[in-house]
Amino acid sequence: MAPELFTLPGLGWAITPYGLAVAVALVTAWLVSLLLARRDKLPTEVLGTVFVLSAIAGLLAARAGFLLQQGQALDLSHLRSLPAGGLAAFGGLFVALAVGAIGCRRFRVPTLAWLDCWAPAVAIGGAIERVGAFFAGADFGMYVGPGDFGHVLGVTYPAGSPAFLLHTAAFPGLPGLSETSSAPVHPVQLYLAVSCALAFAVGLLVRRRRRFSGQTFLAVAAVFLLGRAVLFEPLRFDASPLALGPLRLQQVSGIGLLLAAAVAWWMLSARAAAQPKLARQWEGGPWTPRA
Template structure:
């Protein structure tokens, strides 16, 4: 079976499948567009669920605003902190760490339209930011807001990973599988046929969205949908990290990547919260039906 050949454009860093989409003859950055669509749709999903659950419109809107802004900067800051090594600098040299990267580009962490986001960073920073917001606003049953965010995170991840595929980042290791993709030129061409890991993660996001929507309707306690998503993602991400070839994302002790460490460390917390929230925030049979 023939391999899929990806025809690419070569920007300053790496390669891209479709770097620009032309709308009315105007070139639109495909990675940036994917992120705008991902965050916009995710915000709409979470906001709609909050209103359906009887939440105040202002509380729902402000929650979404805090969540989106903190997620954007959290994902970008984690990228800057943990994926700086190996990053190409303006003089074509390579950064040896975060200080080199920031010395070359002090606002790298704020360049929201450039490729380079860490999903876990967005979740961690957004979780803390929204917890502070909910505490200060004195919102009742605060963990219910986590459930509103669960399907939003899933659909956002699916669309965002399609953007990664178009940008040529987060690429996979060499493979002989028939659905592997080949970059015909540039640095990645030397890898030959590689796993389209970005599309694996995109598929997970879309499937998870469908399943979490069903679970959301039948959840037994507030927060269950959110914990189910982040728990399943921890297992999924640990596995797909084994297929990634972009070592600049951070490889630490015994060859385990940053995201794999986060996956490992998050699972005990997820189990603990599952037990606690199921006792503290149970839903009635009528609510869970």
């Protein structure tokens, strides 16, 4: 958990492990999206720019959303920093989706065809980012004691970490808490990283057998939402309040998005049955670059 790796000469910007993980995640996602786009006969020169713009907009929106939730000012110094645990992920994803859709419309590229390339790329990038969050100690999980579910997976963080500071201030008598480390907590960052990696694998598998454009995107979204609702939201230290029986607010919203994805799948599947050629946009069209 080194706070800084190095400082960029001349700029004075400190590079943290989490910041490096985000950078690697973005570059990896960009490369994967372009590789898949090329296979789907989409214009990679245009979509490379669309990805960059959507990523920048998504990160700014995620950071701004978090600052607003915390009641902090939206000044430039706060917006340009990307601290671990300082992003509102869902808001950022929705803004990135919107900007990507606008870019596809501007350059006359089928949005669903692009999303089938974008979604697996974002999933593998998300897995890398979550590993970075784990090593930064951000977004950690609830306390897990002997006999609790997942106690063998519990991890501790050193003195000075967010988990240690929270436990020391709010739960000084928590079993396992010491002067040098926090009490054991669920490594929910890794739980979500595994969910993202699984979503990436499912996305690649669906791409091989898809029947309509958008199918890969919906499959990746479904796996991610399910993993987040089951493994991440109920076990994070700052879990949202209960909203519907044993379900928390974020879980309810995730289930709502899952239902929306199911409806979209049904509608696109029906359209593919009626117009199979129009539904298979990865086979090429007016947007395909000339050889």
